[in-house]
Amino acid sequence: MSAHGTPIPMTSYKSGPLKGEAHVPGDKSISHRSLILGAMTVGETKVTGLLEGQDVLDTAKAMQAFGADIEKRGETWHIHGVGVGGFGEPENVIDCGNSGTGVRLIMGAMATCPITATFTGDASLNKRPMARVTDPLALFGARAYGRSGGRLPMTIVGAANPVPVRYATPVPSAQVKSAVLLAGLNAPGETVVIEREATRDHSERMLAGFGATITTEDTDEGRVITLQGRPEFTPQTIIVPRDPSSAAFPVCAALITEGSDVLVPNIGLNPTRAGLFFTLQDMGADLTFENMREEGGEPVADLRAKFSPDLKGIEVPAERAASMIDEYPVLSAVAAFAQGKTHMPGVKELRVKESDRIDAMATGLRAAGITVDEGEDWWTVHGRGFGDVPGGATVQSHLDHRIAMSFLVMGLATEKPMSVDDGQPIATSFPIFEGLMAQLGARIDRD
Numbered sequence: 001m002s003a004h005g006t007p008i009p010m011t012s013y014k015s016g017p018l019k020g021e022a023h024v025p026g027d028k029s030i031s032h033r034s035l036i037l038g039a040m041t042v043g044e045t046k047v048t049g050l051l052e053g054q055d056v057l058d059t060a061k062a063m064q065a066f067g068a069d070i071e072k073r074g075e076t077w078h079i080h081g082v083g084v085g086g087f088g089e090p091e092n093v094i095d096c097g098n099s100g101t102g103v104r105l106i107m108g109a110m111a112t113c114p115i116t117a118t119f120t121g122d123a124s125l126n127k128r129p130m131a132r133v134t135d136p137l138a139l140f141g142a143r144a145y146g147r148s149g150g151r152l153p154m155t156i157v158g159a160a161n162p163v164p165v166r167y168a169t170p171v172p173s174a175q176v177k178s179a180v181l182l183a184g185l186n187a188p189g190e191t192v193v194i195e196r197e198a199t200r201d202h203s204e205r206m207l208a209g210f211g212a213t214i215t216t217e218d219t220d221e222g223r224v225i226t227l228q229g230r231p232e233f234t235p236q237t238i239i240v241p242r243d244p245s246s247a248a249f250p251v252c253a254a255l256i257t258e259g260s261d262v263l264v265p266n267i268g269l270n271p272t273r274a275g276l277f278f279t280l281q282d283m284g285a286d287l288t289f290e291n292m293r294e295e296g297g298e299p300v301a302d303l304r305a306k307f308s309p310d311l312k313g314i315e316v317p318a319e320r321a322a323s324m325i326d327e328y329p330v331l332s333a334v335a336a337f338a339q340g341k342t343h344m345p346g347v348k349e350l351r352v353k354e355s356d357r358i359d360a361m362a363t364g365l366r367a368a369g370i371t372v373d374e375g376e377d378w379w380t381v382h383g384r385g386f387g388d389v390p391g392g393a394t395v396q397s398h399l400d401h402r403i404a405m406s407f408l409v410m411g412l413a414t415e416k417p418m419s420v421d422d423g424q425p426i427a428t429s430f431p432i433f434e435g436l437m438a439q440l441g442a443r444i445d446r447d
């Protein structure tokens with residue numbers, strides 16, 4: 001969805017106590033992958049709990065353009081796929097809207113099919129680097145023609161006779177890893193991806209679920225993932241777990257608002273995703289995992305977050321970065337209410353998300369009265385402690401849902417309200433954010 005409508009300015013006001021249950025939507029990463037793998041499978045894959053955020057809806061549309069039949073009946077999405085290597089050539093440009101995951105995974109999935117497709121996105125996506133994906137796709141035999149700097153719009157000419165690839169990812173990125181694995185599906189023989197730092201492993205888990213032969217081995221080189229090409233996929237019934245990256249917002253809101261006690265049920269605690277929650281506990285948050293269990297091969301718990309007035313700033317371990325990469329914006333908002341400094345190293349990937357997230361957060365935090373230091377690969381938030389964060393700023397969301405939601409959560413506990421210039425991007429990942437927060441007792445208004 002490239003067309004960006006009228007901005008929606010929003011303001012959040014000191015609130016609390018927040019009480020009740022927050023039922024957040026389905027996991028965005030798993031939702032994209034369900035649609036793409038379903039589209040690569042002959043027969044009917046059924047998905048419930050799919051995130052109906054704009055990013056995922058754009059991926060659904062794209063899969064239809066490549067030939068899959070996708071329909072929602074009742075609460076279930078039904079996908080009739082075309083098989084591995086069966087994608088047809090889209091008649092039109094594929095618009096992935098705001099979604100890095102969507103465009104990069106789909107490029108991978110089509111790169112070993114004998115077809116050509118052109119991709120575009122919104123103003124944010126068209127600034128993001130794509131060479132990280134097109135470089136390894138070239139090794140399969142695919143060609144990419146984009147704007148300078150490897151930016152969208154971009155045309156990919158798929159390899160007619162793909163060869164398998166062995167690729168060590170130069171950046172810690174599940175999107176790059178997944179693009180290579182999806183391309184490897186239609187290459188004969190063994191495709192190998194090596195990642196120095198483990199990133200989210202939803203693709204590996206789901207590929208195995210659909211019937212691919214895929215192994216993961218931790219070695220001195222890093223994590224080595226080996227996939228056998230040209231598998232026979234079996235349609236699946238998928239229940240998408242709730243998104244820990246969305247859960248982060250009500251959890252953090254509860255920690256910083258006086259008297260709060262919020263339960264966020266059924267949250268996936270896959271270790272490659274759960275870093276924020278351990279970091280908050282390290283800061284002294286009253287955050288507990290209740291009813292720990294296993295569902296669909298993933299650890300799941302109900303999160304209980306209570307007002308935590310004595311948070312302390314910490315050193316966030318760099319090796320934890322990949323497991324909480326999307327949560328640094330909201331963590332930095334919480335860090336403003338902690339005593340002392342929170343130092344966050346090893347995070348240069350934050351500079352190439354929907355916005356430069358270090359710059360976007362640092363600018364807004366400073367406007368709200370918080371000192372922030374930053375370098376290319378790190379930043380430090382100087383917390384002022386609970387009850388001493390001025391707020392009173394209007395900040396830019398830069399077409400970035402997580403920036404918008406982070407400042408709106410922050411404003412629930414600052415002395416003066418916090419405003420964002422545009423809350424519209426929230427719909428990409430968390431379309432029910434406003435209603436859910438209101439139900440808990442948060443005052444977040446459209447201006």
Ligand SMILES: O=C(O)C1=C[C@@H](OP(=O)(O)O)[C@@H](O)[C@H](O)C1
Binds near residue numbers: 100178
């Ligand atoms: O694979 C995925 O589903 C995602 C991977 C991460 O991006 P990178 O691969 O760029 O780190 C993350 O930031 C994004 O929200 C979702």
Ligand SMILES: C=C(OP(=O)(O)O)C(=O)O
Binds near residue numbers: 099102
């Ligand atoms: C980085 C994100 O998404 P994407 O890369 O898919 O745009 C995100 O959701 O925080």
